[in-house]
Amino acid sequence: MQFVLLSALASLIQGGAAASGADWRSRSIYQVFTDRFARTDGSTTYPCDVKNNIYCGGTWKGIQNKLDYIKNLGFTAVWISPVTAQVTEAYHGYYQTDLYSVNNNFGSANDLKSLAAALHAKGMYLMVDVVPNHMGWAGCHDTVNFQKFAHFNKPEHYHSYCELADMSNQTEVEKCWIGNCNMTMPDLKTEDPHVASEMNRWIKTLVANYSIDGLRIDSVKNVNADFFPPWCQSAGVFCMGEVSEGRPGYTYPYQQYMDSVLDYPLYYAIKRVFQRESPMSDLVVNLAACTQDTDAGCRDASLLGTFFENHDNARFPAATQDLSLVKNALAFTIMSDGIPILYQGQEQHFSGGDDPGCREALWSSGYSTTTPLYAHTALLNQLRNHISATHPAYLTYQTRVLTYTADVIQLRKDAIRSIFTNQGAQGGSYTLSTQGMEFSKGETVVDVLTCSEYVAGEKGDVDVRMERGEPRVLVGKGGLGGSGICGVD
Numbered sequence: 424m425q426f427v428l429l430s431a432l433a434s435l436i437q438g439g440a441a442a443s444g445a446d447w448r449s450r451s452i453y454q455v456f457t458d459r460f461a462r463t464d465g466s467t468t469y470p471c472d473v474k475n476n477i478y479c480g481g482t483w484k485g486i487q488n489k490l491d492y493i494k495n496l497g498f499t500a501v502w503i504s505p506v507t508a509q510v511t512e513a514y515h516g517y518y519q520t521d522l523y524s525v526n527n528n529f530g531s532a533n534d535l536k537s538l539a540a541a542l543h544a545k546g547m548y549l550m551v552d553v554v555p556n557h558m559g560w561a562g563c564h565d566t567v568n569f570q571k572f573a574h575f576n577k578p579e580h581y582h583s584y585c586e587l588a589d590m591s592n593q594t595e596v597e598k599c600w601i602g603n604c605n606m607t608m609p610d611l612k613t614e615d616p617h618v619a620s621e622m623n624r625w626i627k628t629l630v631a632n633y634s635i636d637g638l639r640i641d642s643v644k645n646v647n648a649d650f651f652p653p654w655c656q657s658a659g660v661f662c663m664g665e666v667s668e669g670r671p672g673y674t675y676p677y678q679q680y681m682d683s684v685l686d687y688p689l690y691y692a693i694k695r696v697f698q699r700e701s702p703m704s705d706l707v708v709n710l711a712a713c714t715q716d717t718d719a720g721c722r723d724a725s726l727l728g729t730f731f732e733n734h735d736n737a738r739f740p741a742a743t744q745d746l747s748l749v750k751n752a753l754a755f756t757i758m759s760d761g762i763p764i765l766y767q768g769q770e771q772h773f774s775g776g777d778d779p780g781c782r783e784a785l786w787s788s789g790y791s792t793t794t795p796l797y798a799h800t801a802l803l804n805q806l807r808n809h810i811s812a813t814h815p816a817y818l819t820y821q822t823r824v825l826t827y828t829a830d831v832i833q834l835r836k837d838a839i840r841s842i843f844t845n846q847g848a849q850g851g852s853y854t855l856s857t858q859g860m861e862f863s864k865g866e867t868v869v870d871v872l873t874c875s876e877y878v879a880g881e882k883g884d885v886d887v888r889m890e891r892g893e894p895r896v897l898v899g900k901g902g903l904g905g906s907g908i909c910g911v912d
Protein backbone atom coordinates (compact mmCIF):
# COMPACT_ATOMS: atom_id res chain seq x y z
CA MET A 424 0.00 0.00 0.00
CA GLN A 425 2.69 2.39 1.05
CA PHE A 426 4.66 1.51 -2.06
CA VAL A 427 1.66 2.23 -4.26
CA LEU A 428 1.17 5.60 -2.61
CA LEU A 429 4.83 6.45 -2.93
CA SER A 430 5.00 5.59 -6.59
CA ALA A 431 1.77 7.52 -7.26
CA LEU A 432 3.37 10.47 -5.49
CA ALA A 433 6.57 10.04 -7.47
CA SER A 434 4.72 10.11 -10.77
CA LEU A 435 2.85 13.23 -9.69
CA ILE A 436 6.11 14.94 -8.83
CA GLN A 437 7.55 14.04 -12.23
CA GLY A 438 4.40 15.59 -13.68
CA GLY A 439 3.77 12.52 -15.76
CA ALA A 440 0.43 10.85 -15.09
CA ALA A 441 0.06 8.37 -17.95
CA ALA A 442 -3.13 9.00 -19.92
CA SER A 443 -5.57 6.09 -20.15
CA GLY A 444 -8.71 5.48 -22.22
CA ALA A 445 -10.81 7.12 -19.51
CA ASP A 446 -8.64 10.24 -19.80
CA TRP A 447 -8.89 10.28 -23.59
CA ARG A 448 -12.65 9.72 -23.88
CA SER A 449 -13.49 13.41 -23.49
CA ARG A 450 -10.73 14.58 -25.83
CA SER A 451 -10.98 15.60 -29.44
CA ILE A 452 -7.97 15.17 -31.66
CA TYR A 453 -6.49 17.37 -34.36
CA GLN A 454 -4.35 15.37 -36.78
CA VAL A 455 -1.21 17.20 -37.79
CA PHE A 456 0.80 16.03 -40.78
CA THR A 457 4.09 17.30 -39.40
CA ASP A 458 5.87 18.13 -42.67
CA ARG A 459 2.90 20.17 -43.86
CA PHE A 460 1.50 22.01 -40.84
CA ALA A 461 3.91 24.83 -40.01
CA ARG A 462 7.51 25.74 -40.68
CA THR A 463 9.80 27.18 -38.03
CA ASP A 464 9.95 30.43 -40.02
CA GLY A 465 6.14 30.63 -39.99
CA SER A 466 6.09 31.13 -43.77
CA THR A 467 2.68 31.13 -45.46
CA THR A 468 4.16 31.27 -48.96
CA TYR A 469 6.82 28.54 -48.98
CA PRO A 470 6.02 26.39 -52.04
CA CYS A 471 4.86 22.82 -51.47
CA ASP A 472 3.84 20.77 -54.48
CA VAL A 473 2.27 17.60 -53.12
CA LYS A 474 3.09 15.72 -56.32
CA ASN A 475 6.84 15.99 -55.63
CA ASN A 476 6.64 13.77 -52.53
CA ILE A 477 9.47 15.63 -50.83
CA TYR A 478 9.87 17.54 -47.58
CA CYS A 479 8.18 20.94 -47.49
CA GLY A 480 9.76 21.97 -44.21
CA GLY A 481 7.17 21.62 -41.45
CA THR A 482 8.71 21.20 -37.98
CA TRP A 483 7.87 20.53 -34.33
CA LYS A 484 8.86 24.12 -33.53
CA GLY A 485 6.48 25.25 -36.24
CA ILE A 486 3.65 23.30 -34.59
CA GLN A 487 4.54 24.68 -31.18
CA ASN A 488 4.38 28.24 -32.51
CA LYS A 489 0.89 27.62 -33.91
CA LEU A 490 -0.72 25.75 -31.03
CA ASP A 491 -3.29 28.47 -30.48
CA TYR A 492 -4.64 27.89 -33.99
CA ILE A 493 -5.45 24.34 -32.86
CA LYS A 494 -6.55 25.21 -29.33
CA ASN A 495 -8.94 27.88 -30.60
CA LEU A 496 -10.57 25.21 -32.76
CA GLY A 497 -11.47 23.54 -29.46
CA PHE A 498 -9.20 20.51 -29.79
CA THR A 499 -7.67 19.03 -26.64
CA ALA A 500 -5.14 16.68 -28.26
CA VAL A 501 -2.77 16.70 -31.23
CA TRP A 502 -1.69 13.67 -33.25
CA ILE A 503 1.62 14.14 -35.07
CA SER A 504 3.42 12.10 -37.76
CA PRO A 505 5.93 9.42 -36.73
CA VAL A 506 8.99 10.94 -35.08
CA THR A 507 11.67 8.31 -35.85
CA ALA A 508 14.63 8.75 -38.25
CA GLN A 509 13.79 7.90 -41.86
CA VAL A 510 15.17 7.08 -45.30
CA THR A 511 15.73 10.20 -47.42
CA GLU A 512 12.59 12.14 -48.36
CA ALA A 513 10.18 10.06 -46.31
CA TYR A 514 8.37 13.27 -45.40
CA HIS A 515 5.36 11.33 -44.02
CA GLY A 516 7.44 9.31 -41.54
CA TYR A 517 6.45 5.75 -42.40
CA TYR A 518 9.85 4.52 -43.73
CA GLN A 519 11.93 4.45 -40.55
CA THR A 520 15.59 3.41 -40.24
CA ASP A 521 16.39 4.14 -36.59
CA LEU A 522 13.83 3.85 -33.83
CA TYR A 523 16.09 5.53 -31.29
CA SER A 524 16.82 8.70 -33.26
CA VAL A 525 14.37 11.40 -34.19
CA ASN A 526 13.71 12.64 -37.71
CA ASN A 527 15.89 15.73 -37.79
CA ASN A 528 13.94 17.19 -40.70
CA PHE A 529 11.29 17.86 -38.04
CA GLY A 530 13.74 19.15 -35.46
CA SER A 531 15.81 17.93 -32.52
CA ALA A 532 14.89 15.67 -29.63
CA ASN A 533 14.71 18.80 -27.50
CA ASP A 534 12.29 20.42 -29.95
CA LEU A 535 9.98 17.42 -29.58
CA LYS A 536 10.22 17.57 -25.78
CA SER A 537 9.49 21.25 -25.96
CA LEU A 538 6.38 20.62 -28.09
CA ALA A 539 5.12 18.09 -25.55
CA ALA A 540 5.70 20.56 -22.70
CA ALA A 541 3.94 23.36 -24.59
CA LEU A 542 0.93 21.12 -25.26
CA HIS A 543 0.73 20.10 -21.62
CA ALA A 544 0.98 23.72 -20.51
CA LYS A 545 -2.18 24.34 -22.56
CA GLY A 546 -3.92 21.31 -21.08
CA MET A 547 -3.59 19.35 -24.32
CA TYR A 548 -2.39 15.82 -25.01
CA LEU A 549 0.30 14.62 -27.42
CA MET A 550 -0.47 11.59 -29.58
CA VAL A 551 2.41 10.19 -31.63
CA ASP A 552 2.10 7.97 -34.69
CA VAL A 553 4.20 4.80 -34.28
CA VAL A 554 5.09 2.03 -36.69
CA PRO A 555 5.80 -1.39 -35.17
CA ASN A 556 5.28 -3.33 -38.41
CA HIS A 557 8.19 -2.37 -40.59
CA MET A 558 11.33 -0.40 -41.35
CA GLY A 559 12.03 1.36 -44.66
CA TRP A 560 14.55 0.60 -47.39
CA ALA A 561 14.91 2.64 -50.58
CA GLY A 562 15.33 -0.21 -53.02
CA CYS A 563 14.28 -3.73 -53.92
CA HIS A 564 13.76 -6.36 -51.21
CA ASP A 565 16.80 -8.32 -52.43
CA THR A 566 19.09 -5.31 -51.90
CA VAL A 567 18.32 -4.79 -48.20
CA ASN A 568 21.44 -4.53 -46.06
CA PHE A 569 20.07 -5.17 -42.58
CA GLN A 570 23.30 -3.98 -40.94
CA LYS A 571 22.40 -0.46 -42.03
CA PHE A 572 19.56 -0.35 -39.50
CA ALA A 573 20.55 0.99 -36.10
CA HIS A 574 18.59 -1.74 -34.31
CA PHE A 575 16.93 -4.86 -35.63
CA ASN A 576 20.00 -5.14 -37.82
CA LYS A 577 19.93 -8.90 -38.56
CA PRO A 578 17.88 -10.85 -41.08
CA GLU A 579 16.40 -12.98 -38.29
CA HIS A 580 14.64 -9.91 -36.87
CA TYR A 581 12.46 -9.93 -39.99
CA HIS A 582 10.09 -12.24 -41.77
CA SER A 583 11.76 -13.83 -44.77
CA TYR A 584 10.66 -12.06 -47.90
CA CYS A 585 7.37 -12.81 -49.58
CA GLU A 586 5.27 -10.52 -51.70
CA LEU A 587 2.00 -9.46 -50.13
CA ALA A 588 -0.31 -10.47 -52.95
CA ASP A 589 -3.51 -11.76 -51.35
CA MET A 590 -4.99 -9.21 -48.96
CA SER A 591 -7.67 -11.70 -47.95
CA ASN A 592 -5.06 -14.10 -46.56
CA GLN A 593 -4.35 -12.89 -43.01
CA THR A 594 -1.15 -14.92 -42.74
CA GLU A 595 0.20 -13.13 -45.79
CA VAL A 596 -1.01 -9.77 -44.52
CA GLU A 597 0.95 -10.28 -41.30
CA LYS A 598 4.09 -11.95 -42.62
CA CYS A 599 4.73 -10.63 -46.11
CA TRP A 600 6.36 -7.35 -47.00
CA ILE A 601 4.69 -4.16 -48.23
CA GLY A 602 6.31 -2.02 -50.90
CA ASN A 603 7.95 -2.27 -54.28
CA CYS A 604 11.41 -1.82 -55.79
CA ASN A 605 11.39 1.91 -55.11
CA MET A 606 10.64 1.46 -51.45
CA THR A 607 10.56 -1.79 -49.54
CA MET A 608 9.29 -2.20 -46.00
CA PRO A 609 11.26 -4.98 -44.29
CA ASP A 610 8.64 -6.67 -42.12
CA LEU A 611 9.57 -7.00 -38.46
CA LYS A 612 9.08 -10.43 -36.97
CA THR A 613 6.95 -9.15 -34.12
CA GLU A 614 5.93 -12.63 -32.96
CA ASP A 615 9.59 -13.39 -32.17
CA PRO A 616 10.13 -13.01 -28.38
CA HIS A 617 13.39 -11.11 -28.80
CA VAL A 618 11.92 -8.65 -31.33
CA ALA A 619 8.82 -8.21 -29.17
CA SER A 620 10.79 -7.51 -26.01
CA GLU A 621 13.05 -5.01 -27.81
CA MET A 622 9.92 -3.34 -29.17
CA ASN A 623 8.45 -3.18 -25.66
CA ARG A 624 11.64 -1.57 -24.39
CA TRP A 625 11.64 0.95 -27.22
CA ILE A 626 8.05 2.10 -26.82
CA LYS A 627 8.42 2.46 -23.07
CA THR A 628 11.40 4.78 -23.40
CA LEU A 629 9.92 6.67 -26.35
CA VAL A 630 6.79 7.48 -24.35
CA ALA A 631 8.84 8.43 -21.28
CA ASN A 632 11.46 10.51 -23.11
CA TYR A 633 8.93 12.64 -24.97
CA SER A 634 6.08 12.69 -22.42
CA ILE A 635 3.69 11.13 -24.92
CA ASP A 636 0.05 10.76 -23.84
CA GLY A 637 -1.23 8.41 -26.51
CA LEU A 638 -0.24 6.37 -29.56
CA ARG A 639 -1.73 6.11 -33.02
CA ILE A 640 -0.48 2.75 -34.24
CA ASP A 641 0.17 2.34 -37.94
CA SER A 642 -0.57 -0.77 -40.06
CA VAL A 643 -2.13 -2.77 -37.24
CA LYS A 644 -3.60 -5.43 -39.49
CA ASN A 645 -0.08 -6.26 -40.75
CA VAL A 646 1.05 -7.25 -37.25
CA ASN A 647 0.09 -10.34 -35.23
CA ALA A 648 -2.67 -9.07 -32.93
CA ASP A 649 -1.27 -10.66 -29.77
CA PHE A 650 1.81 -8.47 -30.11
CA PHE A 651 -0.23 -5.47 -28.95
CA PRO A 652 -1.43 -6.08 -25.37
CA PRO A 653 2.08 -6.32 -23.85
CA TRP A 654 3.32 -3.56 -26.14
CA CYS A 655 0.58 -1.12 -25.16
CA GLN A 656 1.08 -2.09 -21.56
CA SER A 657 4.78 -1.22 -21.85
CA ALA A 658 3.82 2.09 -23.42
CA GLY A 659 1.48 2.69 -20.48
CA VAL A 660 -0.68 5.11 -22.45
CA PHE A 661 -3.80 5.07 -24.62
CA CYS A 662 -3.42 3.08 -27.86
CA MET A 663 -5.48 3.72 -30.99
CA GLY A 664 -4.82 1.41 -33.90
CA GLU A 665 -5.14 1.91 -37.63
CA VAL A 666 -7.03 -1.04 -39.07
CA SER A 667 -7.84 0.34 -42.50
CA GLU A 668 -10.76 -1.89 -43.35
CA GLY A 669 -14.45 -1.09 -43.66
CA ARG A 670 -15.89 -4.43 -42.51
CA PRO A 671 -16.96 -4.11 -38.85
CA GLY A 672 -16.40 -7.82 -38.24
CA TYR A 673 -12.77 -7.44 -39.26
CA THR A 674 -11.92 -4.09 -37.70
CA TYR A 675 -13.73 -3.94 -34.36
CA PRO A 676 -12.35 -7.16 -32.83
CA TYR A 677 -8.93 -5.47 -32.74
CA GLN A 678 -10.36 -3.44 -29.86
CA GLN A 679 -9.84 -6.57 -27.78
CA TYR A 680 -6.09 -6.04 -28.21
CA MET A 681 -5.87 -2.29 -27.60
CA ASP A 682 -7.96 0.56 -26.20
CA SER A 683 -9.22 1.83 -29.52
CA VAL A 684 -9.22 1.55 -33.28
CA LEU A 685 -9.84 4.19 -35.90
CA ASP A 686 -13.46 3.72 -36.94
CA TYR A 687 -12.95 2.88 -40.60
CA PRO A 688 -16.36 1.17 -40.91
CA LEU A 689 -18.10 4.38 -39.85
CA TYR A 690 -15.72 6.46 -41.99
CA TYR A 691 -16.95 4.75 -45.14
CA ALA A 692 -20.57 5.10 -44.06
CA ILE A 693 -20.17 8.83 -43.33
CA LYS A 694 -18.71 9.32 -46.79
CA ARG A 695 -21.39 7.29 -48.56
CA VAL A 696 -24.26 9.00 -46.76
CA PHE A 697 -23.08 12.61 -46.85
CA GLN A 698 -21.81 12.29 -50.40
CA ARG A 699 -25.36 11.22 -51.26
CA GLU A 700 -24.42 7.73 -52.38
CA SER A 701 -26.61 6.01 -49.83
CA PRO A 702 -29.60 6.80 -47.61
CA MET A 703 -29.59 7.41 -43.87
CA SER A 704 -30.31 3.74 -43.20
CA ASP A 705 -26.63 3.14 -44.02
CA LEU A 706 -25.67 5.24 -40.98
CA VAL A 707 -28.24 3.43 -38.84
CA VAL A 708 -26.68 0.06 -39.65
CA ASN A 709 -23.22 1.36 -38.89
CA LEU A 710 -24.20 3.07 -35.64
CA ALA A 711 -25.39 -0.30 -34.41
CA ALA A 712 -22.30 -2.18 -35.61
CA CYS A 713 -20.17 -1.51 -32.56
CA THR A 714 -22.15 -2.36 -29.49
CA GLN A 715 -20.71 -3.47 -26.20
CA ASP A 716 -22.51 -6.78 -26.03
CA THR A 717 -22.54 -8.49 -29.40
CA ASP A 718 -20.21 -10.67 -31.42
CA ALA A 719 -18.91 -7.58 -33.17
CA GLY A 720 -15.94 -7.64 -30.86
CA CYS A 721 -16.17 -4.00 -29.95
CA ARG A 722 -15.32 -3.28 -26.37
CA ASP A 723 -16.18 0.39 -26.12
CA ALA A 724 -17.72 2.58 -28.82
CA SER A 725 -16.87 5.71 -26.83
CA LEU A 726 -13.14 5.11 -27.37
CA LEU A 727 -13.18 4.56 -31.14
CA GLY A 728 -11.54 7.24 -33.27
CA THR A 729 -14.25 8.89 -35.39
CA PHE A 730 -13.08 10.70 -38.53
CA PHE A 731 -13.95 11.32 -42.15
CA GLU A 732 -10.64 12.55 -43.55
CA ASN A 733 -6.99 11.67 -43.07
CA HIS A 734 -3.64 11.77 -44.86
CA ASP A 735 -4.23 8.46 -46.67
CA ASN A 736 -7.50 9.15 -48.45
CA ALA A 737 -8.97 11.75 -50.79
CA ARG A 738 -10.53 14.57 -48.84
CA PHE A 739 -14.31 14.75 -48.59
CA PRO A 740 -14.52 17.97 -50.68
CA ALA A 741 -12.50 16.27 -53.44
CA ALA A 742 -15.81 14.60 -54.30
CA THR A 743 -18.38 16.86 -52.63
CA GLN A 744 -17.81 20.60 -52.38
CA ASP A 745 -21.29 21.43 -50.99
CA LEU A 746 -20.55 23.14 -47.67
CA SER A 747 -23.80 22.02 -46.08
CA LEU A 748 -22.89 18.38 -46.66
CA VAL A 749 -19.41 18.94 -45.23
CA LYS A 750 -21.01 20.64 -42.20
CA ASN A 751 -23.31 17.66 -41.65
CA ALA A 752 -20.43 15.16 -41.84
CA LEU A 753 -18.35 17.32 -39.51
CA ALA A 754 -21.11 17.81 -36.95
CA PHE A 755 -21.98 14.12 -37.08
CA THR A 756 -18.31 13.28 -36.42
CA ILE A 757 -17.85 15.64 -33.46
CA MET A 758 -21.20 14.69 -31.89
CA SER A 759 -20.69 10.95 -32.33
CA ASP A 760 -19.99 8.34 -29.65
CA GLY A 761 -16.29 8.04 -30.40
CA ILE A 762 -13.32 10.38 -29.95
CA PRO A 763 -13.58 12.90 -32.80
CA ILE A 764 -10.53 13.36 -35.04
CA LEU A 765 -10.17 16.08 -37.64
CA TYR A 766 -7.30 16.16 -40.10
CA GLN A 767 -5.49 19.47 -40.67
CA GLY A 768 -7.04 21.41 -43.53
CA GLN A 769 -10.61 20.22 -43.01
CA GLU A 770 -11.32 23.54 -41.30
CA GLN A 771 -10.01 25.28 -44.43
CA HIS A 772 -12.20 23.26 -46.81
CA PHE A 773 -9.12 21.79 -48.52
CA SER A 774 -10.06 19.46 -51.34
CA GLY A 775 -6.98 17.40 -52.24
CA GLY A 776 -7.48 13.99 -53.83
CA ASP A 777 -5.95 10.62 -53.03
CA ASP A 778 -2.55 10.45 -51.32
CA PRO A 779 -0.38 12.48 -51.94
CA GLY A 780 -3.02 15.03 -53.06
CA CYS A 781 -4.57 15.23 -49.58
CA ARG A 782 -1.27 16.32 -48.04
CA GLU A 783 -1.44 20.03 -48.85
CA ALA A 784 0.63 22.47 -46.79
CA LEU A 785 -1.72 24.05 -44.27
CA TRP A 786 0.25 27.28 -44.39
CA SER A 787 -1.14 28.00 -47.86
CA SER A 788 -4.39 28.92 -46.06
CA GLY A 789 -2.61 31.66 -44.13
CA TYR A 790 -3.99 29.93 -40.99
CA SER A 791 -7.24 31.80 -41.45
CA THR A 792 -9.48 31.61 -38.40
CA THR A 793 -12.43 33.23 -40.15
CA THR A 794 -13.49 30.44 -42.52
CA PRO A 795 -17.00 28.97 -42.08
CA LEU A 796 -15.61 25.54 -41.22
CA TYR A 797 -13.15 26.93 -38.69
CA ALA A 798 -16.08 28.55 -36.85
CA HIS A 799 -18.27 25.44 -37.23
CA THR A 800 -15.55 23.17 -35.81
CA ALA A 801 -14.73 25.51 -32.92
CA LEU A 802 -18.39 25.80 -31.91
CA LEU A 803 -19.04 22.06 -32.01
CA ASN A 804 -15.89 21.29 -30.01
CA GLN A 805 -16.86 23.98 -27.51
CA LEU A 806 -20.27 22.35 -27.12
CA ARG A 807 -18.82 18.84 -26.72
CA ASN A 808 -16.23 20.09 -24.22
CA HIS A 809 -18.96 21.86 -22.25
CA ILE A 810 -21.49 19.02 -22.25
CA SER A 811 -18.92 16.36 -21.37
CA ALA A 812 -17.75 18.49 -18.43
CA THR A 813 -21.27 19.18 -17.15
CA HIS A 814 -23.11 15.94 -18.01
CA PRO A 815 -21.12 12.98 -16.64
CA ALA A 816 -23.20 10.46 -18.58
CA TYR A 817 -22.80 12.13 -21.97
CA LEU A 818 -19.58 10.49 -23.13
CA THR A 819 -20.66 6.92 -22.53
CA TYR A 820 -24.29 7.43 -23.57
CA GLN A 821 -24.68 5.43 -26.76
CA THR A 822 -26.35 7.36 -29.56
CA ARG A 823 -29.99 6.43 -30.15
CA VAL A 824 -31.63 6.76 -33.53
CA LEU A 825 -34.95 8.52 -32.89
CA THR A 826 -36.32 8.45 -36.42
CA TYR A 827 -35.10 8.68 -39.98
CA THR A 828 -36.11 8.96 -43.60
CA ALA A 829 -33.95 8.47 -46.66
CA ASP A 830 -32.38 11.90 -46.29
CA VAL A 831 -32.93 13.10 -42.69
CA ILE A 832 -31.97 11.45 -39.42
CA GLN A 833 -32.76 12.49 -35.84
CA LEU A 834 -30.42 11.29 -33.10
CA ARG A 835 -30.13 11.60 -29.36
CA LYS A 836 -26.93 11.38 -27.35
CA ASP A 837 -27.91 12.25 -23.78
CA ALA A 838 -28.36 16.03 -23.51
CA ILE A 839 -27.82 16.58 -27.23
CA ARG A 840 -30.34 15.88 -29.96
CA SER A 841 -29.22 16.39 -33.52
CA ILE A 842 -30.67 16.40 -36.99
CA PHE A 843 -28.51 15.50 -39.96
CA THR A 844 -29.47 15.59 -43.61
CA ASN A 845 -27.85 14.87 -46.94
CA GLN A 846 -30.28 17.01 -48.91
CA GLY A 847 -27.46 19.44 -49.65
CA ALA A 848 -27.67 23.18 -50.26
CA GLN A 849 -30.54 22.72 -52.71
CA GLY A 850 -32.56 21.15 -49.87
CA GLY A 851 -34.75 24.21 -49.44
CA SER A 852 -36.34 25.65 -46.33
CA TYR A 853 -39.09 23.91 -44.41
CA THR A 854 -40.26 23.08 -40.93
CA LEU A 855 -39.45 19.64 -39.57
CA SER A 856 -41.38 18.11 -36.69
CA THR A 857 -39.12 16.09 -34.45
CA GLN A 858 -40.00 12.77 -32.91
CA GLY A 859 -39.02 11.27 -29.55
CA MET A 860 -36.67 14.03 -28.46
CA GLU A 861 -38.09 14.04 -24.93
CA PHE A 862 -37.24 17.58 -23.98
CA SER A 863 -39.36 18.80 -21.06
CA LYS A 864 -42.70 20.25 -22.03
CA GLY A 865 -42.32 24.02 -22.36
CA GLU A 866 -38.50 23.86 -22.23
CA THR A 867 -36.57 26.36 -24.33
CA VAL A 868 -34.42 24.48 -26.81
CA VAL A 869 -31.47 26.07 -28.64
CA ASP A 870 -30.06 25.06 -32.00
CA VAL A 871 -26.45 25.92 -31.25
CA LEU A 872 -25.55 26.20 -34.94
CA THR A 873 -27.94 29.12 -35.53
CA CYS A 874 -28.82 30.16 -31.95
CA SER A 875 -32.50 29.80 -32.95
CA GLU A 876 -34.74 29.01 -30.00
CA TYR A 877 -37.74 26.69 -29.92
CA VAL A 878 -40.19 25.73 -27.22
CA ALA A 879 -40.81 22.03 -26.65
CA GLY A 880 -44.43 20.99 -27.06
CA GLU A 881 -46.68 18.60 -25.17
CA LYS A 882 -44.58 15.52 -25.98
CA GLY A 883 -41.21 17.25 -25.68
CA ASP A 884 -40.71 17.73 -29.40
CA VAL A 885 -39.96 20.88 -31.39
CA ASP A 886 -40.76 22.16 -34.89
CA VAL A 887 -37.36 22.96 -36.32
CA ARG A 888 -36.61 25.29 -39.18
CA MET A 889 -34.48 23.44 -41.73
CA GLU A 890 -32.59 25.54 -44.25
CA ARG A 891 -30.46 24.71 -47.28
CA GLY A 892 -29.43 21.30 -45.99
CA GLU A 893 -27.75 22.57 -42.83
CA PRO A 894 -27.53 20.28 -39.76
CA ARG A 895 -29.18 21.11 -36.43
CA VAL A 896 -27.73 20.49 -32.96
CA LEU A 897 -30.31 20.98 -30.22
CA VAL A 898 -29.78 21.41 -26.48
CA GLY A 899 -32.08 22.52 -23.68
CA LYS A 900 -31.11 26.11 -22.92
CA GLY A 901 -30.46 25.22 -19.28
CA GLY A 902 -27.81 22.73 -20.41
CA LEU A 903 -25.81 25.56 -21.95
CA GLY A 904 -25.49 27.42 -18.66
CA GLY A 905 -21.94 28.72 -18.17
CA SER A 906 -20.87 27.84 -21.71
CA GLY A 907 -21.16 31.24 -23.36
CA ILE A 908 -22.64 29.44 -26.38
CA CYS A 909 -25.38 31.52 -28.07
CA GLY A 910 -24.86 34.09 -25.33
CA VAL A 911 -25.93 31.75 -22.51
CA ASP A 912 -23.77 32.53 -19.46
Ligand SMILES: *[C@@H]1O[C@H](CO)[C@@H](O)[C@H](O)[C@H]1NC(C)=O
Pocket residue numbers: 585592593594595
Ligand atom coordinates in the same frame (compact mmCIF):
# COMPACT_ATOMS: atom_id res chain seq x y z
C1 LIG B 1 -2.12 -17.99 -46.97
O1 LIG B 1 -0.77 -17.64 -47.15
C2 LIG B 1 0.15 -18.57 -46.59
C3 LIG B 1 1.54 -17.96 -46.70
O2 LIG B 1 1.77 -17.53 -48.01
C4 LIG B 1 -0.01 -19.90 -47.31
O3 LIG B 1 0.88 -20.84 -46.76
C5 LIG B 1 -1.43 -20.38 -47.16
O4 LIG B 1 -1.62 -21.55 -47.92
C6 LIG B 1 -2.41 -19.34 -47.62
N1 LIG B 1 -3.77 -19.75 -47.29
C7 LIG B 1 -4.73 -19.76 -48.17
C8 LIG B 1 -6.07 -20.19 -47.66
O5 LIG B 1 -4.60 -19.43 -49.33
Ligand SMILES: *[C@@H]1O[C@H](CO)[C@@H](O)[C@H](O)[C@H]1NC(C)=O
Pocket residue numbers: 603604605
Ligand atom coordinates in the same frame (compact mmCIF):
# COMPACT_ATOMS: atom_id res chain seq x y z
C1 LIG C 1 9.37 3.96 -59.03
O1 LIG C 1 9.74 5.32 -59.17
C2 LIG C 1 9.75 5.78 -60.50
C3 LIG C 1 10.33 7.16 -60.51
O2 LIG C 1 9.68 8.00 -59.59
C4 LIG C 1 8.33 5.71 -61.05
O3 LIG C 1 8.29 6.13 -62.37
C5 LIG C 1 7.83 4.26 -60.96
O4 LIG C 1 6.48 4.21 -61.34
C6 LIG C 1 7.97 3.74 -59.55
N1 LIG C 1 7.66 2.32 -59.52
C7 LIG C 1 6.77 1.79 -58.70
C8 LIG C 1 6.59 0.31 -58.78
O5 LIG C 1 6.13 2.47 -57.91
Ligand SMILES: *[C@@H]1O[C@H](CO)[C@@H](O)[C@H](O)[C@H]1NC(C)=O
Pocket residue numbers: 522523524625628629632
Ligand atom coordinates in the same frame (compact mmCIF):
# COMPACT_ATOMS: atom_id res chain seq x y z
C1 LIG D 1 15.32 7.71 -24.14
O1 LIG D 1 16.35 8.32 -23.38
C2 LIG D 1 17.32 7.41 -22.87
C3 LIG D 1 18.24 8.20 -21.96
O2 LIG D 1 18.81 9.27 -22.65
C4 LIG D 1 18.04 6.74 -24.02
O3 LIG D 1 18.97 5.80 -23.53
C5 LIG D 1 17.00 6.02 -24.90
O4 LIG D 1 17.63 5.51 -26.03
C6 LIG D 1 15.91 6.99 -25.33
N1 LIG D 1 14.88 6.24 -26.07
C7 LIG D 1 14.34 6.68 -27.20
C8 LIG D 1 13.31 5.82 -27.84
O5 LIG D 1 14.61 7.73 -27.70
